[in-house]
Amino acid sequence: xxxxxxxxxxxxxxxxxxxxxxxxxxxxxxxxxxxxxxxxxxxxxxxxxxxxxxxxxxxxxxxxxxxxxxxxxxxxxxxxxxxxxxxxxxxxxxxxxxxxxxxxxxxxxxxxxxxxxxxxxxxxxxxxxx
Numbered sequence: 001x002x003x004x005x006x007x008x009x010x011x012x013x014x015x016x017x018x019x020x021x022x023x024x025x026x027x028x029x030x031x032x033x034x035x036x037x038x039x040x041x042x043x044x045x046x047x048x049x050x051x052x053x054x055x056x057x058x059x060x061x062x063x064x065x066x067x068x069x070x071x072x073x074x075x076x077x078x079x080x081x082x083x084x085x086x087x088x089x090x091x092x093x094x095x096x097x098x099x100x101x102x103x104x105x106x107x108x109x110x111x112x113x114x115x116x117x118x119x120x121x122x123x124x125x126x127x128x129x130x
Contacts, residue, residue, distance in 0.1 A: 005029040006051035006120060011041035011067065012086065013059040017109070021054065024113050030120075038062030042070045045078045052120060057087035057098065065101040072102040084119055086111065 008030050012018040015036075022032045033048070035041040039061045041053065053071070055064040062070075064085060072079050082105075085098040090108040098106050105119050 005031065007031045007033075007049070008120075009033050009035060009041060009044055009048075009050040009053045011035045011038060011053060011059065011064060012056045013037055014056075017056075021111065024116075028117065028120075038064060038067030038070075041067045042074075045071050045081070046074060049077060050081055053081055053083045054086055054116075055083050055103065057085055057089065057094065064103075065097060068098075068101040068103055082119075084116070 005028075008025055010018055010021050010025070010032055012021065012034065013036050018034050018036075022034060025032045033044060033050070035044055037059045041055065042062070044050075045053065055068055057064040059067075064087075068083050071081065071083065083103045085095075085103045085106045086109060087094055087098070087106070088109045095106050107115060107119070
């Protein structure tokens with residue numbers, strides 16, 4: 001379990017993956033909002049303040065890399081939010097692309113919830129870029 005509840009945006013186009021992540025996060029006490037694509041994730045980040053965004057890399061309309069770039073180009077405080085990449089691609093190029101886009105950390109699907117919860121620990125993840 002994480003140390004304190006967070007307000008988390010899950011940007012994930014696969015409904016089953018989104019439901020699983022939401023269930024695990026809510027069980028851990030977090031407040032969770034879901035966006036089904038990058039366009040919605042960017043829009044939500046402009047009207048709500050999230051502690052963390054879990055960003056699927058490959059989504060329709062706008063992928064996670066472009067969504068992250070747009071969030072990082074936006075106004076504070078959301079441009080400084082912790083963004084964690086979620087992807088099935090575990091090659092070095094994808095990880096490099098995520099970090100270059102401005103993501104803080106990288107998790108490979110299927111997600112190990114224990115690894116996610118480690119990243120949600122504010123002392124471990126907040127404000128640190130990978």
